Amino acid sequence: MKIITVEEHFDTPANIKQFNAYSEVKNNNPHQDMLNATLTDFAKHIDYMDQYGIDMQVISDAGNSPQVLPDNLVVEACRAQNESLAEAVAKYPDRLAGLAVVPINLPDEAAKELERAVTKLNLKGGIISGTVDGQFLDDPKFEPIFAMAEKLDVPLYLHPGVIKDEQKAILYDSKAYSPALATFMGGAAWGWHMEQGVQMVRLIISGLLEKYPNLKLISGHWGEFVPMFLERLSEFLPFSGLDLPHSFEYYYKKNVYVTPSGMYSDPQLQMVLTEMGADHLMYSEDFPYIERKENVQGFMTKADLSEKDREQFAHGTAEKLFKL
Template structure:
């Protein structure tokens, strides 16, 4: 059923306000057109808006330029729009407005001054962008028109002109313009039906991008770095890459395929890191050389597409002084935006004093460190997660991506905060994926119970966490966890991430964020503004 066959309904005060704002917008757009307020008219449209009328079809920028009168134009040659009934249909962040309109213009035609009255329905498609309604397209449905001479004289018709706008064809021909023959008009009902069907398809289509930009910050790549592999990955009964491991590998190293994916799903930028089989935990000599090679490889790819990719350094964590030096090189020479550390350092938590130079360098450079989960050691998996009551596959899955490595990384964060790291480095910034690896769920309880003893800290646990830590979604696009994350962290410390290519959420990368019940300014902060500020992407 076409939208216009359903009576518009207003269910609440917000919808009433939306309809008023839309009506005001479309009326002002024509007012600005009539009176040459071109800058004001430009503000009514989205950047990618299109216009289709009798003499123009194309982007809004071209229409604005073509509409401006030349130096010799007569004042009364601009059309005047008499706008009558305005109906508005709402569908979330989209709307369709139909305005019954009479367009009037006085212009010389074949030696006579004529009044041209054109009766149309102006059909507007609109989007809500950053909380403000904007016109996405405008097309008239032509019903009939009349050409009235101010001084009567016989008018020669245009041969083959359509009945719905035959007098408009006379005017345009006299002005040297050709009128299209396939405009929607009542003389050809099928043309109107085809046009309205197109509007209906747009109106009902899911996943139309409303975000001004989307930056995802926990996205992974993998670079070969020679035959000497890093430490072997612990044997498990499941593949951490998931059921489509070959596809994951395909995306990890193929940047052309990655870009095609990003373009298809409207992802503007990925912040890339190597969190898989990286040389981070390789034997010392291999780790230093391997991490350097991985970072150089990533830097070369970023250089090819600097507006699409940014990088987080891979560090030889087992050699902390070398790791600090590599972080400095990656940031100051390669342009990286921080570093990512995956898991523990060969079963050592990073609060141990030998790792302090890494965090000290990050604070000095004012770049964040992303604390990413790593493979949980076999003895821990067996003790905590395996059971005779279920299969080893289930035991391994919950010990890894299902639960265990998230819990371990949450414990890592506890160690770092309780060690007094942020008292020593108050401007240090850490990032925690998967909505904070359980920690936000327990902030109040952590405050309560660490407050029962002397933690030798300047502030409460939650104050450090909310001030110095940023959390990301990591592809866990679920509303309850978003609600909790925003409630505990506030909108300025939440980032967007897909965990590509281990997860491929496709349309949901944009649609989940767009459809979430959050304010438009919060949506923009999560979608790109917080990342731009934290990583200095501008």
């Protein structure tokens, strides 16, 4: 079966060095040196794909994203990262496609870099990691980025990012368990997914998708909790004065595409499939942070899907959305 995974990651030695020098949140992954060796070596991506039956990866920088760098460095850092990605895609054009990282805190520059990355470097969209130093993307200042994505007809992948220390202290630090567990609770286990779900909800209720009706957004980890609450949000938000011509779930089902990010759980698949339909589902592994190996093919093959939906989930939606 043809497999395209769409939330797969890379990095460069130069960006890792800058990220470590400037990021307020240090990378505490105990396997980071091993991960860096894979992130920075595109041949290792190809070897892994060959071994486990993956036809194509759509790759991006989301773990050590240059978007956290100071404003005086971030534009050039994003340009360099995107050029490195474009070189790899050009070397393996039938196996790799890419999403651009952009200097989010400088929205006009971010829009320019997205345009350059798509029109000059042949990248297929953009990726944004979490909030921008605590700023949610519904702030009107970020609109130029979304306007450019709609103009170019390319999607934006809204990936989680590290939450602010203040959020972690209030929501996850506890006298009942260790600081290490609090860090995981505030991060990959729960916190950054919850924040990214809030991000998506805020964007929709801000009216962004009414203003930019052809904008396409992607959400990993089965939608970062949001698909479970589509009906609830649609029912209750109007009571608070939400004045949009359509319901919350209308915008979500029309404009948002969902991937599993390696969370290969059949109950979650069935719930999101029921809400979204296979034409809004894409496959992803989150390589190399997660390596499901044989289960990349195994989960897709065994999932309770019609053959039409299986092909759509495995590669069809990605081919259409990214114009592969």
